Amino acid sequence: MALSSTARLPAAKPGEPARPAKRPGRLRRRIAPYGFLAPFFGLFAAFGLFPLLYTAWVSLHRVELQTSDRMDWLGFQNYSRLLSDPFFWNALRNTFTIGVLSTVPQLLMALGLAHLLNYKLRGRTFFRVAMLMPYATSVAAATLVFAQLFGRDYGLINWVLSSIGLNPVDWQADTWASQFGVSAIVTWRWTGYNALIYLAGMQSIPGELYESAAVDGASRWQQFRHVTIPGLRPTIVFTVVVSTIGATQLFGEPLLYEGNSGGGISHQYQTLGLYLYEQGWTFFHLGRAAAVAWVMFLLIVLLALLNAAIAARRNRTDR
Amino acid sequence: MATPRVRRSTAALGSTVLAAALLLSACSSGSGGSGSKDSADGKVTITVDLFGTFGFKEAGLYDEYMKLHPNITIKQTDTQDEGQYWQALQTKLAGGGGLADIQGLEVGRVASVVQKQSDKFTDLKTLGIGDVNDGLVPWKGAAVKTADGKVLGAGTDIGPEAICYRTDLFKAAGLPTDRTELAAKWSTWQGYLDLGKQYAAKAEAGNAWTDSAAGMFAAEVGQQEVRYSDASGKPVYDSSPAVKTAWTDATALVADGLSAKLAQWTPEWNKAFSTGKFATLSCPAWMIGYIKGQAGDAGAGKWDIAPGPGKTGNWGGSYLTVPRTAKHPKEAAELIKWLTAKEQQATLFTKQGSFPSSTGAQEAIKDVTDPYFNNAPIGQIFSESAGAMPAQVLGTDDGVIGKAFTDALGEVERTNTAPDTAWKHALDNVKKANGN
Numbered sequence: 001m002a003l004s005s006t007a008r009l010p011a012a013k014p015g016e017p018a019r020p021a022k023r024p025g026r027l028r029r030r031i032a033p034y035g036f037l038a039p040f041f042g043l044f045a046a047f048g049l050f051p052l053l054y055t056a057w058v059s060l061h062r063v064e065l066q067t068s069d070r071m072d073w074l075g076f077q078n079y080s081r082l083l084s085d086p087f088f089w090n091a092l093r094n095t096f097t098i099g100v101l102s103t104v105p106q107l108l109m110a111l112g113l114a115h116l117l118n119y120k121l122r123g124r125t126f127f128r129v130a131m132l133m134p135y136a137t138s139v140a141a142a143t144l145v146f147a148q149l150f151g152r153d154y155g156l157i158n159w160v161l162s163s164i165g166l167n168p169v170d171w172q173a174d175t176w177a178s179q180f181g182v183s184a185i186v187t188w189r190w191t192g193y194n195a196l197i198y199l200a201g202m203q204s205i206p207g208e209l210y211e212s213a214a215v216d217g218a219s220r221w222q223q224f225r226h227v228t229i230p231g232l233r234p235t236i237v238f239t240v241v242v243s244t245i246g247a248t249q250l251f252g253e254p255l256l257y258e259g260n261s262g263g264g265i266s267h268q269y270q271t272l273g274l275y276l277y278e279q280g281w282t283f284f285h286l287g288r289a290a291a292v293a294w295v296m297f298l299l300i301v302l303l304a305l306l307n308a309a310i311a312a313r314r315n316r317t318d319r
Numbered sequence: 320m321a322t323p324r325v326r327r328s329t330a331a332l333g334s335t336v337l338a339a340a341l342l343l344s345a346c347s348s349g350s351g352g353s354g355s356k357d358s359a360d361g362k363v364t365i366t367v368d369l370f371g372t373f374g375f376k377e378a379g380l381y382d383e384y385m386k387l388h389p390n391i392t393i394k395q396t397d398t399q400d401e402g403q404y405w406q407a408l409q410t411k412l413a414g415g416g417g418l419a420d421i422q423g424l425e426v427g428r429v430a431s432v433v434q435k436q437s438d439k440f441t442d443l444k445t446l447g448i449g450d451v452n453d454g455l456v457p458w459k460g461a462a463v464k465t466a467d468g469k470v471l472g473a474g475t476d477i478g479p480e481a482i483c484y485r486t487d488l489f490k491a492a493g494l495p496t497d498r499t500e501l502a503a504k505w506s507t508w509q510g511y512l513d514l515g516k517q518y519a520a521k522a523e524a525g526n527a528w529t530d531s532a533a534g535m536f537a538a539e540v541g542q543q544e545v546r547y548s549d550a551s552g553k554p555v556y557d558s559s560p561a562v563k564t565a566w567t568d569a570t571a572l573v574a575d576g577l578s579a580k581l582a583q584w585t586p587e588w589n590k591a592f593s594t595g596k597f598a599t600l601s602c603p604a605w606m607i608g609y610i611k612g613q614a615g616d617a618g619a620g621k622w623d624i625a626p627g628p629g630k631t632g633n634w635g636g637s638y639l640t641v642p643r644t645a646k647h648p649k650e651a652a653e654l655i656k657w658l659t660a661k662e663q664q665a666t667l668f669t670k671q672g673s674f675p676s677s678t679g680a681q682e683a684i685k686d687v688t689d690p691y692f693n694n695a696p697i698g699q700i701f702s703e704s705a706g707a708m709p710a711q712v713l714g715t716d717d718g719v720i721g722k723a724f725t726d727a728l729g730e731v732e733r734t735n736t737a738p739d740t741a742w743k744h745a746l747d748n749v750k751k752a753n754g755n
Contacts (some may be wrong), residue, residue, distance in 0.1 A: 066435045068413045087751050153587050153596065172582075173733035258585070260402065264746065265582075265729035266736070281406055283719070283752045 052297075059290035062216035066284050078291035087294070090267055094179065096252075099247030102183035102190075107239060110191050111232075114198035115224060128199070131192030139252035143185055147257055150181045174256055175268040182269050185253045190246070194239050201235030202228060219250060237311045241304060248300050249273050272296050351580065362390050363650050368419035369397040370404035373475065373637065374608045374671030380663055380676050384654060391650065400584045401425050402722060412439050415644055420651035424472055424638040427717040429462050432640075433471060434715055441641040442469040446652035454661060458710035459676040463638055472638030473659045476673035478603035479704035480538050480632030482511075483610060486623045486693065492521040498625040498695065508539060508568045508628045511599075515577040518598060527579035530597040532569040532728040534583055538601035538627065539565035541634035541711075547721070548714030549601040556720045557746050566724070568736040580732040583725075589613045601627065603634040604701045607672025611691055624695040631707035636676065674701050681705065716753055723748035 059078055061071040082088050118126055136141065149156045150171035158168035171181045209227050218226065230234075251273030254263050261278040263270025270278070272292065280289030367375075375381055381393045396403040396419070404429055411417045424432060432440065443451055451473040452460025459474040482505065486496040494517065495501060505511040515528035523529075529535060540546050543561030548554045556562055572578055579597040581588040591597060592613035600606065602624060610622060639655045641648050657663060664675035665683040672689070675681050687698035714720075727745035730736040736744070 008587075065409050065413045066431070085751065086747075151587055153581075153589050154594075159409075170733055173729065175734075256581075259400070261406075262726065265726040266734060281410060284409055 011299070032209050055290045055293050058287055059294050061287045063286040063290075064284050065286055066278070068098075068286065071287075073151075074287065078288050079295070082288065082291050082295065087267060087270075088275060090197070091270050091272045093261075094263070094267075094269055095248060095250065095271045095273075098179050098183055098186075098250060098269065101179055102186035103240075103243045103247050103248075105183075106187045106191050107194055107243065109187070109267045110239070111236075112190065113195040114202055115194070115228065117199055118202045128196065131195055133192070135193040137189065139189070140256055142189055143253050143256035146181065146185045146188075147259075150257075173265055173268075175266070178257070178264055178269045182250075182254050182257055185257075186250065187249075190243070197239055198232060198235060201232045206232035226238055233314075237307065239305045244307060245300055248296065248303065251277065258273035261307075330695055332415060332441045333703055340699055346704070359642070362392065362646050364392045364394055365421065365647055365651055366419035367393060367395040367421040367654075368404075368408075369395065369423040370401040370425065371397070371399060371609045372504065372605070372612055373397070374605075374667055374673050375658060377608065377612075378667050378670040380658060380666065384657060391654070402718070405718065412436065412642070418642040418644050420641065420645040420647050421640055423475075423657060424640050424642050425718070426462070426478075426636045426713065427721060429472070429638060430713040430717065431715040433463060433465050437465045437469055437471060438641050441469065441643055441645065441648055441652075443473060443641065443652060443655070444470050446641065446648055448652045448656040451656055451659060454679050455676045456535050456678060456681075456705075459636070462713055468542050472640040473655045474676040475637045475639060475659055476542070476605055476664070476667070477676045477708070478605055478633055478635035479674050479701045479708055480627055480703055481539060481602050481604075481624050481700050482599055482627040483602035483606065483622055483624050483692070484599045485595060485597075485621055487621050488522065488526060489518070491494060491523075491693055492518045492598075493519055496623065498623065498700075502626040502630070505625075505628050506630070508535075512568070512571060512575060512577065515572070515599075516575055519575070519577055522598070526595060527597045528577035529572070529601070530579050530581045530588065530591065531583055531597045532573050533725040534601045535572055536565045536569040536724060536728055537634055538603075538632055539557065539568055540601075540741040542629050542632040543711075544709040545712050547717050548712060550712050552714065554716070554720075555751075556724075556749065562724070566738075566742065569728055570731055570741075573728070573738075577675075578732055580729075583727055593617060601634075603632070604668070604672050604674035604697075605635060607689065607692070607697065611672075619691050620693060622691065623693045624689075624697060624700060626700055626704065631704045631709075633711055668698070672697065674705060694733070716749070719752045720749050723752070 060074060060076070062078075063071050065260045113131065117124060117131075121127065150158075152158060152168065152170050152172060155171065157171070162168050169177045177318050205228065209231070210223055213223050213227050250271045253260070254269050254271050254274050255261060255277065257269065258264065261274055261282045263274045263278075273296070275287050276292040276296065279285050279292060323442045344663075347601050353698060369375075373646035376395055380397070385391055398407065404423075405425070408418075408422060450460075450470065452463070452470065455474045456477070459477060460470075463472040463474070464470055482501075484501070489496045501514075504514050540561050543558055545555065546561050547556040547559070549559075573580075579591060581591055581596070592610060593615065598703065600610070602610075607624075610618065614622065639659065641651045641655070645651055659677070661675070661677040661679035661683065663713075664673075664677045667673045667682065668675055668684045669687050675684065681702060684698045685702055686696070688694045723745045726748065727736075727741040730741045730744060731738055
């Protein structure tokens with residue numbers, strides 16, 4: 001095949017005498033961009049693609065951390081076991097509920113904050129910087145502080161609750177309370193970050209739009225709804241996609257909330273990331289952990305495609 | 320508009336792929352080495368990595384050793400929670416880096432190491448220190464010996480059980496505080512629960528009888544020879560009488576409202592030592608050092624110790640090992656030999672309460688009393704307990720199984736889960752960890 005096609009080529013274009021002379025220059029020009037890209041793809045292959053593929057390979061084996069040099073072929077047994085494990089579905093459910101509990105209020109609050117900061121305020125820069133502070137805090141530090149606040153017997157929040165006559169809440173063992181606690185940390189850390197992104201988006205909306213809306217007699221709220229929100233749509237889609245991915249991979253906050261990989265005594269706030277970690281690093285089943293990693297990966301791809309599809313459809317129906 | 324939109328969604332997809340790849344690769348990274356730096360003048364730094372409170376440093380043993388060997392510096396790191404320590408240890412063993420010269424090992428993990436990882440630790444016999452476990456109670460040494468005769472660790476302490484109690488809270492609730500009288504009243508676990516009910520009737524609200532159901536469960540299970548697996552290695556955690564009885568009693572404790580519902584080894588539990596949230600505590604000898612550490616000087620004189628139900632039990636105890644990758648195996652072995660010798664074991668008991676596994680040291684400490692605990696004759700109480708203690712059958716998954724029951728009892732205490740449901744959860748959790 002290859003031979004015959006190369007043999008045919010010169011015959012197809014016989015009248016081009018200058019061609020061999022031109023070739024090196026054109027070839028160089030054609031290859032150069034790839035050369036410039038090569039360092040990135042080299043690094044990506046080594047640190048992105050290879051681990052990804054190797055993880056897939058590991059997920060088809062029985063590999064134990066304690067005897068990690070031994071790999072026994074299992075086929076898709078790790079996957080079928082995973083899908084029949086109620087703890088996996090529990091983790092998936094928790095990831096979803098914590099994702100909703102943290103992402104929705106977070107983005108709504110960010111939108112509101114951005115709107116307020118978009119006004120001409122005294123000390124605007126200070127507020128903007130202050131909002132980004134939680135984002136700059138390490139997960140570990142933030143979570144440890146929150147774990148103190150949410151302590152059952154000696155935590156500040158329960159102290160306040162009981163001082164106003166309410167019953168203290170077991171922020172660790174109770175399912176909803178613990179999920180709320182974890183979500184609170186996530187919300188605290190990421191609200192400011194999203195608010196800044198929204199703010200940047202808002203500032204790219206031309207001022208004339210607001211002026212003409214004001215001329216038409218639109219109130220502040222109507223301006224927000226009919227000018228700001230439509231103008232922000234691409235930004236909102238971006239934050240939703242990023243937050244969805246973040247929520248799917250949620251790990252540090254629930255791990256450090258009580259400092260164990262089980263995600264609570266009934267696994268009531270064990271996320272997929274934590275389930276992966278527990279399988280791999282508490283029970284030492286690396287093969288199973290790799291299978292969880294791949295399922296998570298596929299899930300995220302699926303969610304991203306879904307997000308893109310929804311965004312695309314909304315754009316189409318609007319126009 | 321169409322082009323940017325497409326580009327945006329491909330960019331989103333691209334970043335998705337990248338983010339996922341990063342997540343995956345984060346899982347495959349090994350841990351970096353934290354080897355000791357030695358100067359050229361022959362000085363050696365021995366690193367020691369432990370869990371909980373071994374008490375070597377607190378009892379001044381490191382200082383003494385460094386005085387005897389001026390060329391040696393000892394650096395200790397420790398993790399409070401043994402579960403986390405074990406997890407980190409396994410990760411380091413798999414990666415081969417970051418291990419200290421001496422690593423501690425809890426008795427519940429020994430079987431796993433002996434059966435699965437004997438190649439990752441140094442046979443102490445090859446390091447020129449003879450048989451370190453020679454002078455110990457026989458089962459202590461037998462547990463770290465592989466089938467082909469390698470000695471993977473040196474025995475430190477063992478965990479004979481008693482009950483620690485708060486005399487001030489007992490007095491306030493009108494209970495006797497005399498050790499002999501109490502030991503007679505709680506000679507059985509039923510007696511312990513009955514006295515608890517008496518206490519609860521008079522104690523202030525928020526002052527529970529004991530810290531947790533899990534603590535009582537562990538103490539009671541520790542009194543039996545066969546717990547989670549039988550002598551042939553077959554798992555029997557779902558049927559062994561030891562586990563069933565302990566489970567029944569521990570859930571009865573919760574039903575009677577006698578538990579402070581704390582999770583052991585958590586910050587809340589630690590704080591409760593100084594606030595008096597619980598009046599009694601199942602006390603293996605090593606708990607003495609822990610109480611002193613958490614309750615501090617303010618707790619001196621408030622605590623006392625009496626023989627517990629059954630007057631015996633075996634909960635915990637540890638070993639010191641030298642990993643294959645240790646930088647200074649010879650020096651580490653010398654230190655281990657010294658730390659586990661009978662003189663040092665006796666010192667450790669006198670100062671910290673860790674009960675010696677060395678028979679010689681056991682002879683030497685018979686008359687020790689502890690001023691912190693109202694001069695309780697801890698030597699006598701724990702010696703009697705140790706004399707009757709069972710040599711437990713150790714299984715490879717003891718740690719995992721113990722954790723599953725601890726969590727399930729936490730569910731009974733804290734989420735009002737019915738004991739039968741929680742029991743099922745415990746078995747499910749063991750299966751989740753092990754099943755194929």
